[in-house]
Amino acid sequence: MYKTWILAVFVLISVSASAQQLAPPVLELSVKRNIGRGAVLLGNNAVIPQTVTLEAVGFTVSEMGGASSQPLDPSITVNFSETSFRMPPKSQHQIDYDVICPKVPCHVQIQANFHGLRTTNGIAVVIRLISFVYLVQREALRVEDVQIQKEIQGLVITNRSEKYGRVEATLRYVDGTERVEGFPLFPGAIRKVTFEKPGYGILKFPKGSFDSRKQ
Amino acid sequence: VKVVTAIFGFLLVALSASAQSFQMRAGTSTLMDSSGASVKIYAPHSVMDFGVGVAQGQFVFGVSDSFHWRDYDVTAGDSQLGFSLDNAGLGVAIRGLSVKRTGEHQSFGLFAGSTNLTYGTPYFSGVRKMQHLGIGTFFKHRFSNGLTSSSLLAVEGGKHSAIESLKFERLRFSLSGAGGLLAGKTFTNLQISAHPLKPLRFSGVHQDLWEAAHVSANSASAFLNFRRLDFNAAIFSGRTVGETVGIEFHAEWIDARFNYYKTTTNSVNMIFGERIGRRTRVTETFSLSNGGNDLSIGGSYEGRHFSVSVGHQTVFLPFAVSGQSAFHQVLTVSLRLQLPHNSSLNIESLMLPDGKVRHTVYGDTWAYRNVDNSSSPSHKALQRYSIEGNVVEPDGQIVVGAAIRIGKETVFSDSHGHFSLRFSKPIAVIAKAIPEEFLVGTWAVISTPVTVTAALEESVKKIQIVVRKAQ
Numbered sequence: 001m002y003k004t005w006i007l008a009v010f011v012l013i014s015v016s017a018s019a020q021q022l023a024p025p026v027l028e029l030s031v032k033r034n035i036g037r038g039a040v041l042l043g044n045n046a047v048i049p050q051t052v053t054l055e056a057v058g059f060t061v062s063e064m065g066g067a068s069s070q071p072l073d074p075s076i077t078v079n080f081s082e083t084s085f086r087m088p089p090k091s092q093h094q095i096d097y098d099v100i101c102p103k104v105p106c107h108v109q110i111q112a113n114f115h116g117l118r119t120t121n122g123i124a125v126v127i128r129l130i131s132f133v134y135l136v137q138r139e140a141l142r143v144e145d146v147q148i149q150k151e152i153q154g155l156v157i158t159n160r161s162e163k164y165g166r167v168e169a170t171l172r173y174v175d176g177t178e179r180v181e182g183f184p185l186f187p188g189a190i191r192k193v194t195f196e197k198p199g200y201g202i203l204k205f206p207k208g209s210f211d212s213r214k215q
Numbered sequence: 216v217k218v219v220t221a222i223f224g225f226l227l228v229a230l231s232a233s234a235q236s237f238q239m240r241a242g243t244s245t246l247m248d249s250s251g252a253s254v255k256i257y258a259p260h261s262v263m264d265f266g267v268g269v270a271q272g273q274f275v276f277g278v279s280d281s282f283h284w285r286d287y288d289v290t291a292g293d294s295q296l297g298f299s300l301d302n303a304g305l306g307v308a309i310r311g312l313s314v315k316r317t318g319e320h321q322s323f324g325l326f327a328g329s330t331n332l333t334y335g336t337p338y339f340s341g342v343r344k345m346q347h348l349g350i351g352t353f354f355k356h357r358f359s360n361g362l363t364s365s366s367l368l369a370v371e372g373g374k375h376s377a378i379e380s381l382k383f384e385r386l387r388f389s390l391s392g393a394g395g396l397l398a399g400k401t402f403t404n405l406q407i408s409a410h411p412l413k414p415l416r417f418s419g420v421h422q423d424l425w426e427a428a429h430v431s432a433n434s435a436s437a438f439l440n441f442r443r444l445d446f447n448a449a450i451f452s453g454r455t456v457g458e459t460v461g462i463e464f465h466a467e468w469i470d471a472r473f474n475y476y477k478t479t480t481n482s483v484n485m486i487f488g489e490r491i492g493r494r495t496r497v498t499e500t501f502s503l504s505n506g507g508n509d510l511s512i513g514g515s516y517e518g519r520h521f522s523v524s525v526g527h528q529t530v531f532l533p534f535a536v537s538g539q540s541a542f543h544q545v546l547t548v549s550l551r552l553q554l555p556h557n558s559s560l561n562i563e564s565l566m567l568p569d570g571k572v573r574h575t576v577y578g579d580t581w582a583y584r585n586v587d588n589s590s591s592p593s594h595k596a597l598q599r600y601s602i603e604g605n606v607v608e609p610d611g612q613i614v615v616g617a618a619i620r621i622g623k624e625t626v627f628s629d630s631h632g633h634f635s636l637r638f639s640k641p642i643a644v645i646a647k648a649i650p651e652e653f654l655v656g657t658w659a660v661i662s663t664p665v666t667v668t669a670a671l672e673e674s675v676k677k678i679q680i681v682v683r684k685a686q
């Protein structure tokens with residue numbers, strides 16, 4: 001009988017758990033001078049403690065939208081209130097930070113590395129979560145600041161200004177479906193938006209919009 | 216009644232602590248003739264373990280609390296201790312107190328309490344019978360010239376152990392010797408090993424043991440690695456004389472192992488393993504010996520939601536019929552189900568040579584209490600003054616996950632080996648590396664500053680801590 005009780009107790013006791021968290025995934029700080037102040041919120045929803053290390057690195061975005069990390073530009077400084085700490089199970093922790101850039105706009109990537117229980121041998125698994133931070137000029141990017149070229153496969157957007165702006169692209173296809181994507185447009189950068197099927201695109205800039213049907 | 220009261224007392228004290236994770240296990244086994252359950256509590260500053268069950272008709276329980284006190288690892292209650300001194304070792308199961316400290320050059324251990332017959336299963340462990348009073352101490356010192364000295368003194372139920380060992384290591388060569396009393400029996404051993412090239416190793420061991428009569432044993436072995444192939448050969452002499460030769464091949468999807476054993480009889484073992492996709496593996500084992508030939512086929516699947524394996528294993532059956540070998544080849548089937556909410560269920564079945572089937576069923580789950588689920592997260596403001604530094608190996612390689620205690624706080628080095636801690640004022644604090652808390656590996660400290668002062672961002676001087684991988 002006691003065996004049944006032991007197994008019944010085991011079956012009845014269960015808990016919920018999910019993964020580690022870092023928020024927000026993207027933060028745009030509109031700044032007057034070259035300093036931006038922000039914060040990230042980290043969550044440990046695991047049932048074991050986590051040791052977290054925070055780092056700031058640089059990143060680039062390709063013409064097709066792929067982001068790749070690179071060492072932080074030495075002219076950019078990022079100060080965290082804490083760069084490493086232990087998080088108890090089911091806890092949240094907020095980290096404040098300053099980003100100091102030689103000129104605005106600029107961007108950095110904050111990496112939070114979650115380490116589980118320590119190991120003296122074997123494989124140590126590290127979960128890396130990323131938050132993208134953009135220091136943005138006060139003056140908004142206008143549709144007149146960019147050059148847009150229509151191609152058979154899509155649109156090529158060239159930013160001819162020194163401004164940063166986030167663009168929302170709505171791609172509507174002839175079969176009635178649509179795809180919406182948002183992306184950053186860096187000063188002097190080129191970005192390609194590809195149509196998967198025949199259709200047209202509407203680009204919304206912080207100021208103004210572009211409709212490929214009207215061109 | 217006293218035992219149950221004591222366990223509930225421990226549990227009440229444990230449950231009053233904050234931020235705990237609980238690992239709970241329960242199971243039953245017709246193979247081990249036992250049923251039981253255990254709870255492991257991970258609290259911020261200690262790990263507590265409680266187990267209770269019935270094994271072969273006998274009540275068994277285990278209680279322990281492990282914590283860090285100053286520079287010491289302390290375990291109060293039940294613990295399994297192992298002391299290794301170059302080819303000689305002593306294992307003790309104790310109910311009492313054990314204290315351990317591991318430093319850069321010195322390690323120290325002390326235990327005192329009752330020595331026990333223990334009972335261990337995947338779902339609980341405990342003490343079956345308390346036997347004698349035992350006390351012992353262990354000390355190890357590593358000198359800078361490559362010499363390491365180890366001493367073990369222990370008394371357990373009238374059996375005395377007193378062992379002294381010396382080991383000399385230099386470049387690609389090591390020589391070690393140990394001798395003394397091990398559980399009341401006199402022994403000596405001498406070991407020499409060399410690896411003139413990285414993929415080539417030789418070793419030789421001579422051992423003497425005085426029980427009722429003097430027994431002497433010698434062995435010599437060699438190992439060579441060439442690309443995907445490993446070659447090994449060894450000869451033994453003692454009560455019996457033996458030789459082994461082996462070759463192993465490892466590739467991405469297939470591996471093969473061939474071993475030849477020569478003692479009073481000759482036998483050959485060949486094991487082939489094939490990986491099918493990322494999750495499935497099939498193995499074939501051929502055994503050729505004077506007693507006959509045998510072929511067994513097994514396989515396993517490791518999935519996200521369940522794992523299953525079928526195979527033949529040679530297992531030790533402690534309650535085998537007197538006069539027969541306790542080692543038998545049995546058919547094993549094991550199934551592991553990953554359940555929702557961090558839970559799992561394990562079922563293992565063995566078919567014994569006599570056709571009888573034995574089962575072991577156990578489950579594992581996690582729970583937590585007093586953890587911070589509040590909407591306001593913990594938060595520390597950005598301060599102006601900081602202490603920063605790097606952790607490196609002697610050759611300049613960065614060390615990731617190094618634990619540094621600065622004042623009362625512990626910080627860790629990032630993927631560039633860099634660490635920092637901020638303060639509201641320019642205070643001076645003690646900083647030191649804590650190798651036992653590094654996130655990965657075993658380390659020893661070579662140099663670390665003693666006192667550092669927090670400074671403003673623009674005038675902060677980075678400190679450097681040098682550590683090395685410990686053996």
